[in-house]
Amino acid sequence: MRRYIFVPHLLPAISGFEAERLLSLLLSGSKGVHSVSLNVGRLNAEVRVEGDHVVLPGGHVLDEERLRKMIRHKDSVFIIEGRETYRVEVRNGRRYYKLWAPITGRAPTLEISGVHMHRIVEVDPWTDSLMKVNLARVRAGARVLDVCTGLGYTAIASRLRGARYVLTIEKDENVLKIAKANPWSRRLADPQVDIILGDAVEVLPGLPSGSFHVIVHDPPRLSLAGELYSLEFYRELYRVLRRRGILFHYTGNPGGKYRRLNIAKGVAQRLRAVGFKVAYAREALGVIGFK
Ligand SMILES: C[S@@+](CC[C@H](N)C(=O)[O-])C[C@H]1O[C@@H](n2cnc3c(N)ncnc32)[C@H](O)[C@@H]1O
Structure with a gap:
């Protein structure tokens, strides 16, 4: 046993539902600044639609292909780091952990091998x-x-x-x-x-x-x-x-x-x-x- 130093990731986190909203903004062609929910409902932020992509606070850029990939797992959560997108999950032997956000705008739960916590x-x-x-x-x-x-x-x-x-x-x-x-x-x-x-x-x-x-x-x-x-x-x-x-x-x-x-x-x-x-x-x- 040991004391655990908790250092949170401060990168943008986006649920599949939030990615869906960003994609609909992008496809609607309404260029400019829009107010959206990010960080799984924790943040109301302004994003910019520019041409074929959306720019998040901090300058992270999401295009249609990236957003579509996220939407495939609507109730998952993704971390956006520059050009990389990581699904919040851990595989360890037979155990599978994921952050699961089944209710839009509400706190996610932790699912461990199919059991939510x-x-x-x-x-x-x-x-x-x-x-x-x-x-x-x-x-x-x-x-x-x-x-x-x-x-x-x-x-x-x-x-x-x-x-x-x-x-x-x-x-x-x-x-x-x-x-x-x-x-x-x-x-x-x-x-x-x-x-x-x-x-x-x-x-x-x-x-x-x-x-x-x-x-x-x-x-x-x-x-x-x-x-x-x-x-x-x-x-x-x-x-x-x-x-x-x-x-x-x-x-x-x-x-x-x-x-x-x-x-x-x-x-x-x-x-x-x-x-x-x-x-x-x-x-x-x-x-x-x-x-
Ligand atoms: C229902 S969740 C706790 C939810 C938590 N209170 C919250 O607010 O998010 C149960 C947790 O207990 C942990 N756990 C299971 N056995 C444990 C043990 N013997 N000692 C400490 N933690 C344990 C699991 O890994 C799991 O993360």
Whole structure:
């Protein structure tokens, strides 16, 4: 395990949907300056249509052929660097990671080998993360432990709610590589956010008791990360939380309503067993623990 220095890419990022809009401007022949959404909805910018290409802020030039290539993968995200276009994805052995932007203008999610890491039905990934930190009642001055960094949305949302400090833990460096290319993750580069690259199961025993006001626990589904739902892990969560501290534990909805109830119920039982008082947060598919 080690501290991870997060340096975001600051190059333009364009979703396939945004590329489609640029192409329609280009094909309409309306030369001149146009206001468009770039950076997967994070930036309203002015682009210039000139002859057979579009000029982005920073002078990056996109012609019809490049835009058409991007549109083939409408819900993907591309980084534009001079003449090069990179799709935001990582292949590592049998695992495939990609930044996936299925909802136009909304924060993308991370997809790992076909499993997306945020809710995208009924709620977008960013709103989902805001709900989690609201339910965890992150307040001004709080020290927050964010278990499972992912794209950093819950860590960033905690800071936006006024947390003084966030310690966030991510096991998989490929995930952080994807986050670096995501315009919605840029605020992870924050001196008040420490990122530990390591397994939360190994990191927690090294943290002092009672050192956090709030814990946001946002693990992958139970079938993919059972250790993060175990009694032993919950004991550690309880130990590092201060008295009167609050835990929000996302439990998710794998396999529909019936299974969700059982998973949340099992989580609640084990949280109670280690000392938490528990309430269900059904709207956010989670369980809240009070110490
Ligand atoms: C649902 S995502 C977290 C989403 C994140 N909170 C956000 O706001 O974007 C779950 C993440 O947990 C990571 N993970 C899985 N097992 C882990 C472990 N044992 N320790 C730390 N991170 C882990 C995965 O790599 C994945 O990035």
